[in-house]
Amino acid sequence: MAESGAWLDSQVLNRLMHLTLMARSPMEGSVSGLHKSPHRGSSVEFAEYRNYVPGDDIRRLDWRVFARTDRFFLKEYEAETNLRCYFVLDASGSMRFGQSPGGKLSYAKRLIATLAYITAHQGDASGLICAMAKSALEIPPRRNPAHLKVLFEALDKTEARGETGLITALHDLAERVRRRALVVVVSDFFCDLEPLLNCFQHLRFQKHDLAIFHLLDRAELDFQFDRPVRFVDLESSLSIVTEPSSIRDEYLRQFHLFLEHLRGGCHEFGVDYRQVVTDQDYERILADFLIERAHLVATSP
Amino acid sequence: MTFLQPFVLLGLPLVLVPVIIHLLNRLRHRPKPWAAMRFLLSATRSATSHAKLRQFLILLCRVLAVAMLLLFLARPLAGGWLGWALSPAPDAIVLLLDRSASMETQTGGSTKREQALKLLAQAARQYEETSHIILIDSATRIPQEIAKADSLAQLSLTRPTDTAADLPAMLRAAFDWLVENRAGTAEIWIASDDQRSNWWPDDPRWKSVVAQLGGLSQKVRIRLLELNQTTEANASIEIKELARRPRGVQGELQVVLDIQRNRATAATVPVVLTLDGQRSETEAALEGESYRWRRKIDLGARREGGWGGFSLPSDANLRDNTAWFVYGADIALRATVVSAEREVARDLQLAAASHKAEPAQVIPAAEITNAGLDDCSLLIWQAPLPEGADADRLQSFASEGGVVIFFPPGQAGPRQFAGMGWGEPQNAEAQEGFRILRWNEDEGPLAKSDEHLSLPLAQTTFARRQAIVGPKNVLAAFEDGAAFLARQNIGKGEVYFCASLPQADWSSLGEGPVLVPMLQRLLLAGGRRLQQASFAACGELSSLDLARQWVSVDSTRQKDIRFEAGVYRSGDRLLAVNRPLAEDEPDVMDSDEARKLFVGLPVQTLEERKFDVGQLQGEVWRVFVFAMLLFLIGEGILILPARRTAPRPVRGAPSPPRREEQPA
Numbered sequence: 001m002a003e004s005g006a007w008l009d010s011q012v013l014n015r016l017m018h019l020t021l022m023a024r025s026p027m028e029g030s031v032s033g034l035h036k037s038p039h040r041g042s043s044v045e046f047a048e049y050r051n052y053v054p055g056d057d058i059r060r061l062d063w064r065v066f067a068r069t070d071r072f073f074l075k076e077y078e079a080e081t082n083l084r085c086y087f088v089l090d091a092s093g094s095m096r097f098g099q100s101p102g103g104k105l106s107y108a109k110r111l112i113a114t115l116a117y118i119t120a121h122q123g124d125a126s127g128l129i130c131a132m133a134k135s136a137l138e139i140p141p142r143r144n145p146a147h148l149k150v151l152f153e154a155l156d157k158t159e160a161r162g163e164t165g166l167i168t169a170l171h172d173l174a175e176r177v178r179r180r181a182l183v184v185v186v187s188d189f190f191c192d193l194e195p196l197l198n199c200f201q202h203l204r205f206q207k208h209d210l211a212i213f214h215l216l217d218r219a220e221l222d223f224q225f226d227r228p229v230r231f232v233d234l235e236s237s238l239s240i241v242t243e244p245s246s247i248r249d250e251y252l253r254q255f256h257l258f259l260e261h262l263r264g265g266c267h268e269f270g271v272d273y274r275q276v277v278t279d280q281d282y283e284r285i286l287a288d289f290l291i292e293r294a295h296l297v298a299t300s301p
Numbered sequence: 302m303t304f305l306q307p308f309v310l311l312g313l314p315l316v317l318v319p320v321i322i323h324l325l326n327r328l329r330h331r332p333k334p335w336a337a338m339r340f341l342l343s344a345t346r347s348a349t350s351h352a353k354l355r356q357f358l359i360l361l362c363r364v365l366a367v368a369m370l371l372l373f374l375a376r377p378l379a380g381g382w383l384g385w386a387l388s389p390a391p392d393a394i395v396l397l398l399d400r401s402a403s404m405e406t407q408t409g410g411s412t413k414r415e416q417a418l419k420l421l422a423q424a425a426r427q428y429e430e431t432s433h434i435i436l437i438d439s440a441t442r443i444p445q446e447i448a449k450a451d452s453l454a455q456l457s458l459t460r461p462t463d464t465a466a467d468l469p470a471m472l473r474a475a476f477d478w479l480v481e482n483r484a485g486t487a488e489i490w491i492a493s494d495d496q497r498s499n500w501w502p503d504d505p506r507w508k509s510v511v512a513q514l515g516g517l518s519q520k521v522r523i524r525l526l527e528l529n530q531t532t533e534a535n536a537s538i539e540i541k542e543l544a545r546r547p548r549g550v551q552g553e554l555q556v557v558l559d560i561q562r563n564r565a566t567a568a569t570v571p572v573v574l575t576l577d578g579q580r581s582e583t584e585a586a587l588e589g590e591s592y593r594w595r596r597k598i599d600l601g602a603r604r605e606g607g608w609g610g611f612s613l614p615s616d617a618n619l620r621d622n623t624a625w626f627v628y629g630a631d632i633a634l635r636a637t638v639v640s641a642e643r644e645v646a647r648d649l650q651l652a653a654a655s656h657k658a659e660p661a662q663v664i665p666a667a668e669i670t671n672a673g674l675d676d677c678s679l680l681i682w683q684a685p686l687p688e689g690a691d692a693d694r695l696q697s698f699a700s701e702g703g704v705v706i707f708f709p710p711g712q713a714g715p716r717q718f719a720g721m722g723w724g725e726p727q728n729a730e731a732q733e734g735f736r737i738l739r740w741n742e743d744e745g746p747l748a749k750s751d752e753h754l755s756l757p758l759a760q761t762t763f764a765r766r767q768a769i770v771g772p773k774n775v776l777a778a779f780e781d782g783a784a785f786l787a788r789q790n791i792g793k794g795e796v797y798f799c800a801s802l803p804q805a806d807w808s809s810l811g812e813g814p815v816l817v818p819m820l821q822r823l824l825l826a827g828g829r830r831l832q833q834a835s836f837a838a839c840g841e842l843s844s845l846d847l848a849r850q851w852v853s854v855d856s857t858r859q860k861d862i863r864f865e866a867g868v869y870r871s872g873d874r875l876l877a878v879n880r881p882l883a884e885d886e887p888d889v890m891d892s893d894e895a896r897k898l899f900v901g902l903p904v905q906t907l908e909e910r911k912f913d914v915g916q917l918q919g920e921v922w923r924v925f926v927f928a929m930l931l932f933l934i935g936e937g938i939l940i941l942p943a944r945r946t947a948p949r950p951v952r953g954a955p956s957p958p959r960r961e962e963q964p965a
């Protein structure tokens with residue numbers, strides 16, 4: 001087991017620290033922060049004028065407008081609040097697969113640890129849900145930097161085994177968390193596509209900003225084998241002996257069909273989808289993710 | 302379907318090798334933990350039927366390719382229309398060319414051999430590219446492959462010879478070649494004038510060789526080019542007998558010539574005699590188809606040997622117009638008398654005296670084993686028939702060309718010699734005794750004299766005789782049919798049995814008019830033994846003779862003693878080489894008779910093109926090579942990866958990182 005913070009790379013962090021993790025939609029936080037809030041409030045950021053209605057606080061009347069127009073208008077400002085981010089880690093057995101040491105799970109932990117550090121550093125709260133076969137380890141989001149240690153320890157303890165509990169975990173998350181949050185899911189999504197998309201729809205229905213990292217291994221994409229192989233399922237005891245060359249075309253066809261459907265579903269439900277192959281540099285993946293989000297927030301009305 | 306190499310089929314289990322390799326390959330799988338199992342299962346389910354079919358087809362192609370290879374190596378033969386369609390040209394064409402002297406008979410301006418070569422070349426030309434053409438000539442019987450059919454006429458193996466042909470032996474040579482070279486479909490083309498003496502239709506070898514040809518895996522077809530047309534007027538000459546005999550202080554050659562003609566009309570033909578290089582001409586008045594001509598050639602005072610020849614004028618066949626001879630030096634022929642009875646021995650000794658008046662040697666029967674018979678030409682035996690080593694000695698003497706004549710021992714006995722033996726002695730009951738009225742006056746020891754006078758055998762009286770038992774050729778018989786003089790041939794010599802003795806109580810033979818010429822003629826006939834090495838039949842020389850260096854004497858042209866008649870010299874030895882006697886026999890077979898010899902084999906004339914295809918088998922290995930290549934190509938296509946080199950990229954899927962981009 002790695003030590004706490006072993007999933008962090010200081011050099012990577014130094015290069016990414018100037019970036020911020022932004023939510024694409026207004027967040028509901030408990031304290032003021034960097035992110036837009038669905039509520040209007042006192043802030044330095046002007047939002048809009050609106051007509052006065054009885055009951056409004058007369059201290060918020062714009063008297064200068066009244067002097068010019070003889071009508072009552074209230075001046076409203078953008079409320080800015082903090083971000084609550086849930087990192088959902090798929091800890092099913094399939095995440096153990098990979099040609100790199102530790103497989104896809106290690107890659108996922110590295111992504112989550114780095115993002116959690118950046119989140120804490122910008123004053124936002126981050127939590128962790130490790131979706132396992134029958135249960136889910138959940139660490140509620142906290143803003144306290146010391147909370148990172150708890151989160152890292154949980155990452156350390158998480159091992160990939162058994163069938164996936166991702167769908168259950170996501171539905172639970174959507175049901176329990178009523179306030180808008182950023183949900184970051186890191187998984188290979190090797191489960192039934194329709195329930196998975198239902199989860200995404202559920203989360204989006206709850207106004208959560210949903211970003212997913214779809215982890216894949218190069219061997220899964222290419223399926224290059226030249227001899228008969230006995231494939232052993234990482235999530236069950238199932239195994240089959242087959243001649244890869246004889247099924248390769250059909251495998252790739254079905255695999256690519258799945259990827260297209262997943263991508264299409266994500267697009268349909270407004271999910272921020274990112275396909276990641278584990279032989280790619282995770283720093284570049286995160287940098288692209290953070291920059292694109294910041295750019296999106298900056299350019300949105 | 303049959304196979305030329307059936308033992309290759311023992312390797313048929315090798316067709317399972319691809320299956321075994323496939324199964325072993327599947328057993329050698331390695332375990333691989335896998336995450337995307339759902340796609341694998343789905344792909345396996347979807348692709349199973351197609352993949353299994355593809356896998357099955359690949360294995361089938363490999364198995365069939367191996368099977369086709371094995372079948373090709375086994376050299377299959379297919380019969381019926383299939384074999385004919387797949388193998389229309391024979392694998393080998395064996396030409397059997399009759400080069401005997403009779404094939405030099407001219408018809409229509411060219412000889413039968415030239416016509417045969419022309420026709421064979423025309424027929425074989427269309428098979429030059431597809432078939433092996435093998436020539437077996439009658440003179441050498443050595444198979445030789447011919448590259449170009451048009452070159453047939455230029456080959457030394459197709460030139461004229463003075464030899465005879467032996468068709469069964471040629472067919473045997475063809476069979477041996479077919480077996481040794483494992484030829485496929487074969488045709489044997491026989492070009493011959495169907496001369497009976499060359500075909501040996503009654504020879505038991507025909508049955509065996511035809512049965513062996515019929516027993517070959519590949520069926521053999523026979524095509525006959527028959528050249529037995531009627532020819533123009535032709536005459537042939539051969540020397541039947543030749544003997545040098547003294548005439549006073551001089552010598553002369555007594556020659557008996559046989560002249561065969563295909564015209565029975567009487568004619569006078571000039572005959573050229575060449576004696577030691579000197580030519581002289583005489584005329585022979587011929588009557589009938591077969592004429593025996595006796596000639597005496599005066600040798601003068603010449604003592605040493607020499608050579609000569611008789612030639613007829615040019616006619617349809619130039620190769621049968623000359624007969625060559627060699628005569629030996631003047632030597633005294635010697636007889637040996639074996640008898641224990643003094644009087645009988647004396648009469649016989651005197652009657653068989655040499656021309657130099659040297660009486661014959663007399664020895665008792667017990668000394669015959671040690672007696673020197675090397676310079677003896679006649680052995681007169683008046684004693685119980687020999688047995689054991691003595692009989693073997695006489696047998697050997699006769700086989701080498703000597704003459705043995707047995708006179709009655711006076712007692713019957715169980716012993717036999719040359720199949721003949723002595724029966725019981727008989728005394729004549731009538732006063733005049735036994736009489737002889739008819740005997741062979743044409744040839745043999747009782748023939749007419751040179752002056753055409755009969756021997757006084759009819760006037761000879763016989764009071765006592767001893768029966769000659771066993772199979773025999775009777776030359777003279779008593780009135781009651783009992784043999785007086787009987788003959789059997791042994792090897793090159795002759796054995797005679799005479800039924801009476803030149804003694805007063807037996808007959809009047811002792812008076813001499815019959816006994817003396819009879820024994821003198823036998824003495825001369827036995828002289829062949831001493832001269833036999835001077836004559837040989839062309840193509841039948843012994844290996845010892847062939848090993849010597851021979852120079853032609855009768856011609857300044859270089860001649861080959863193996864194939865050409867003539868007189869040859871090797872050191873001091875002269876040798877006259879003539880056509881085999883059988884080559885002058887005019888009897889030819891008709892087409893049906895020739896075909897019947899090939900019973901069980903398809904026989905057609907060379908002009909006929911179509912065979913009954915049901916009887917034929919063709920070699921079809923090409924089909925199996927083609928099928929093997931087809932299966933290998935099919936297998937190659939099936940195992941080709943379908944667009945594998947560039948897997949369809951996933952939309953949005955990142956490409957593999959370059960080396961410098963990979964994380965540390």
